[in-house]
Amino acid sequence: MNRDDVSRCPVCESSEVLDLLRIDQVPVYCNVLWPDKQQALAAACGEMALGFCTDCAHLFNTAFDQRLTDYTAAYDNSLHYSPRFNQYAEQLAASLVQRHALHGKRIVEIGCGKGDFLRMLSVTWGNRGFGFDRSFEPGRADTPTGDNIQYFQDFYNLEYARLCNPDFLCCRHVLEHIEEPLNFLRSLRGSLEGRTDVSFYCEVPNGLFTLKDLGIWDLIYEHCGYFSLNSLSRALSSSGFDVVAADESFGGQFIWVEARPADESSQRGTATRLTAEPVRQYADSFASQYRATVDAWRDRLSRFSEEGRRAVVWGAGSKGVTFLNIAGIDAGIDFVVDVNPHKQGRYIAGTGQQVVSPEALRGVGATDVIVMNPMYLDEVTAAVLAMGLDLQVVSVQ
Numbered sequence: 001m002n003r004d005d006v007s008r009c010p011v012c013e014s015s016e017v018l019d020l021l022r023i024d025q026v027p028v029y030c031n032v033l034w035p036d037k038q039q040a041l042a043a044a045c046g047e048m049a050l051g052f053c054t055d056c057a058h059l060f061n062t063a064f065d066q067r068l069t070d071y072t073a074a075y076d077n078s079l080h081y082s083p084r085f086n087q088y089a090e091q092l093a094a095s096l097v098q099r100h101a102l103h104g105k106r107i108v109e110i111g112c113g114k115g116d117f118l119r120m121l122s123v124t125w126g127n128r129g130f131g132f133d134r135s136f137e138p139g140r141a142d143t144p145t146g147d148n149i150q151y152f153q154d155f156y157n158l159e160y161a162r163l164c165n166p167d168f169l170c171c172r173h174v175l176e177h178i179e180e181p182l183n184f185l186r187s188l189r190g191s192l193e194g195r196t197d198v199s200f201y202c203e204v205p206n207g208l209f210t211l212k213d214l215g216i217w218d219l220i221y222e223h224c225g226y227f228s229l230n231s232l233s234r235a236l237s238s239s240g241f242d243v244v245a246a247d248e249s250f251g252g253q254f255i256w257v258e259a260r261p262a263d264e265s266s267q268r269g270t271a272t273r274l275t276a277e278p279v280r281q282y283a284d285s286f287a288s289q290y291r292a293t294v295d296a297w298r299d300r301l302s303r304f305s306e307e308g309r310r311a312v313v314w315g316a317g318s319k320g321v322t323f324l325n326i327a328g329i330d331a332g333i334d335f336v337v338d339v340n341p342h343k344q345g346r347y348i349a350g351t352g353q354q355v356v357s358p359e360a361l362r363g364v365g366a367t368d369v370i371v372m373n374p375m376y377l378d379e380v381t382a383a384v385l386a387m388g389l390d391l392q393v394v395s396v397q
Contacts, residue, residue, distance in 0.1 A: 111174030185239035
C-alpha cells in the first residue's frame with residue numbers, strides 16, 4: 001500500500017476511516033523467539049495505529065510497513081501442541097472433507113505453517129496435499145510427511161497453481177498478514193484460469209472479537225488487518241468469488257468463509273453479511289475499554305509483586321508476547337510456559353522472559369498462572385492439577 005494512502009481501507013477502498021488507537025513500539029514478530037535474552041530485548045519493533053472502516057467494518061493498522069516483515073522458518077505460530085486446539089483442527093478437517101467430498105482430491109494449503117493441518121486434510125482421506133509457506137521448516141523432527149504431501153518454502157503463484165491443479169484451496173490465518181488482501185485474492189482467483197469447480201476455505205481472526213469481547217492481546221504487528229464477517233465476505237466477493245457460507249468458530253475468536261469462483265451467470269452466495277453499523281458501536285468505545293483493561297492488569301500485576309506472589313504466563317504465542325510487552329518489562333513475570341517444545345528454552349521478543357515447559361513449573365516458585373486464551377483454561381488447569389501443584393490459574397480475559 002502506498003504510504004500516502006494509509007487511511008484508505010484495503011478491503012473496500014473507502015476513506016471513511018476512524019482513528020481508534022495508537023500503540024507504540026510493539027515487536028514486529030510475536031512468533032519469533034530468540035536464543036538469548038539480549039537478542040530478545042533488542043528485537044525489532046514497529047508502530048500500530050488502528051483504523052476502523054465505517055463502510056465495511058474492517059480494522060487495520062494504518063502504520064503498517066511491509067518492509068519490516070520477512071517470514072522465515074524461525075517464525076512459529078503453530079498451536080497444534082495443544083490438545084484443545086488440535087481437537088478443533090481435526091474436527092474442522094473432517095467437516096471440510098465431508099462437505100466438499102475430499103476423497104482422492106488435490107488440496108492446496110496456502111500458508112501451511114509447519115504442515116499439521118495439511119496432514120489432517122490429506123493423509124487420512126487419501127488426498128494429495130501441497131503446502132506453501134515461507135515459514136515451513138524442512139527437516140523439523142515432527143513435521144508431518146508422506147508420499148502424498150509436498151511442501152514448498154515459497155509463496156503460491158500461477159506456476160505452482162498449474163503444477164498442483166487443485167480441487168480445493170485452503171488458506172487459514174494468512175489473509176490478516178497481507179497488506180493488500182484484494183490483490184492477493186484476485187491473483188488467487190486468476191490462478192484458477194476460468195475454473196469454477198474449485199472450493200475455497202478461508203479462516204482469519206475475528207475482528208469483532210477484538211472490538212466487542214476485548215481480545216486485545218491479539219493486536220500484533222504481524223496482523224495488518226482484522227476482518228469482520230462483512231469485510232471478509234466483501235473482500236472475497238470483490239475478488240471474483242461467490243461466498244456460499246460464513247460463520248464464527250473457535251469460541252468466536254475466528255471467522256471463516258467458504259467460496260467458489262464466480263462466473264457471469266452465477267448468483268451471489270447467501271452467506272451471513274453484516275453492515276458496519278453494529279460493529280461501529282464497539283469501535284467507538286474500544287480505545288477507552290482497551291486502556292481500562294491494560295490499566296487493570298498492570299494494577300493486578302503490581303499487587304502480585306507487593307504481596308510476594310510470582311506469576312507466570314501460559315502461552316508464548318501472540319497473546320502472551322503482546323500481554324508482556326503492553327504490561328511492561330517490570331511486570332514481575334520471569335517465565336512463560338508453552339507446550340510447544342520448539343519454543344522452550346528461547347526468549348520473548350521485547351521483554352526477555354525465558355520460555356519453559358509445563359514441568360518447569362515445579363521449580364520456578366510460581367504462585368499464579370495467567371492463561372492467555374480462555375479456550376485453554378480447562379486444559380491448563382487440568383495440567384497443573386495433574387502435576388500436583390497448588391497454583392491459582394486465571395484467564396487473562
